Amino acid sequence: xxxxxxxxxxxxxGKPLVFETENYRLRSLTxxxxxxxYIAWWNxxxxxxxxxxxPRNWGRQQAVQHINRFNNRARFHLGxxxxxxxxxxxxxxxxxxxxxxxxxxxxIGNKDYWGRGVPLEVRGRALEVLFEHFKVAKVYGRLHAxxxxxxxxxxxxGFTCEAILRQxxxxxxxxxxxxxxxGLLREEWAEARAKRAAS
Amino acid sequence: MSRPVPTGDGDARVQAxxxxxxxxxxxxxxxxxxxxxxxxxxxxxxxxxxxxxxIEARLDRQLAPDEVVAIADLTDIERILDGP
Numbered sequence: 001x002x003x004x005x006x007x008x009x010x011x012x013x014g015k016p017l018v019f020e021t022e023n024y025r026l027r028s029l030t031x032x033x034x035x036x037x038y039i040a041w042w043n044x045x046x047x048x049x050x051x052x053x054x055p056r057n058w059g060r061q062q063a064v065q066h067i068n069r070f071n072n073r074a075r076f077h078l079g080x081x082x083x084x085x086x087x088x089x090x091x092x093x094x095x096x097x098x099x100x101x102x103x104x105x106x107x108i109g110n111k112d113y114w115g116r117g118v119p120l121e122v123r124g125r126a127l128e129v130l131f132e133h134f135k136v137a138k139v140y141g142r143l144h145a146x147x148x149x150x151x152x153x154x155x156x157x158g159f160t161c162e163a164i165l166r167q168x169x170x171x172x173x174x175x176x177x178x179x180x181x182x183g184l185l186r187e188e189w190a191e192a193r194a195k196r197a198a199s
Numbered sequence: 200m201s202r203p204v205p206t207g208d209g210d211a212r213v214q215a216x217x218x219x220x221x222x223x224x225x226x227x228x229x230x231x232x233x234x235x236x237x238x239x240x241x242x243x244x245x246x247x248x249x250x251x252x253x254i255e256a257r258l259d260r261q262l263a264p265d266e267v268v269a270i271a272d273l274t275d276i277e278r279i280l281d282g283p
Contacts, residue, residue: 115245145264152247155236161268178264 009133013073021125026078026092034063041109052144054172080122089113092122100137102130119153131186138185145178154182158192215276222249235272
């Protein structure tokens with residue numbers, strides 16, 4: 001990652017959060033971003049499968065309500081925009097929780113970008129923002145146990161599978177299914193970063 | 200560069216090499232012995248999905264969550280193919 005991307009971010013509580021990776025710009029979404037493209041992701045079975053839910057059958061009103069639930073204080077809903085473009089390819093959510101925890105999830109809605117390592121690139125930069133700027137102690141995520149691509153992404157970034165939550169949720173097919181919880185501690189992230197820098 | 204994996208160490212080892220080399224699109228004889236998540240660029244999220252589905256096909260069953268999260272290298276796969 002280029003050095004200039006590691007600079008601190010300019011953000012104040014309640015204001016949009018913006019940061020960049022090598023190939024993408026992430027910024028807080030607003031009601032104006034509830035476009036047909038964005039709404040279609042919530043109504044797409046394959047995209048929603050990644051979140052473990054059925055298609056939502058949303059219209060614009062539900063999409064705007066969803067975006068407005070993110071206050072840019074403890075909840076962030078960031079669009080992922082290829083640099084130089086104004087149409088997002090997905091979104092990245094951050095939830096700051098008590099005890100200095102942060103939970104994240106990422107959804108790539110544009111299927112042309114599947115398999116291109118976007119979650120790794122975006123979460124890699126988000127980890128820097130969370131650990132360095134927000135000073136969180138731990139970042140974690142939850143996913144269903146057969147989301148093999150996401151399991152890879154967590155393992156590749158040094159997360160540890162901390163829990164297997166048996167029959168914890170109900171999937172789109174109505175069947176109960178297991179969930180996984182992956183976590184990464186600040187010290188683990190710092191150690192891995194130091195190793196990368198030394199290599 | 201890591202040395203290629205010696206083949207013929209046992210059925211599970213051979214199957215693990217076949218699965219990973221197939222998923223990564225490399226010649227089995229050229230697969231490095233330390234092939235693993237984070238060490239092989241070819242082992243990306245899509246290759247990981249192919250690897251797990253191939254293991255499930257060989258075993259004719261879905262992997263349990265603890266088996267899935269344990270998979271990070273050839274030895275992990277060999278252990279699962281070997282069974283309890």
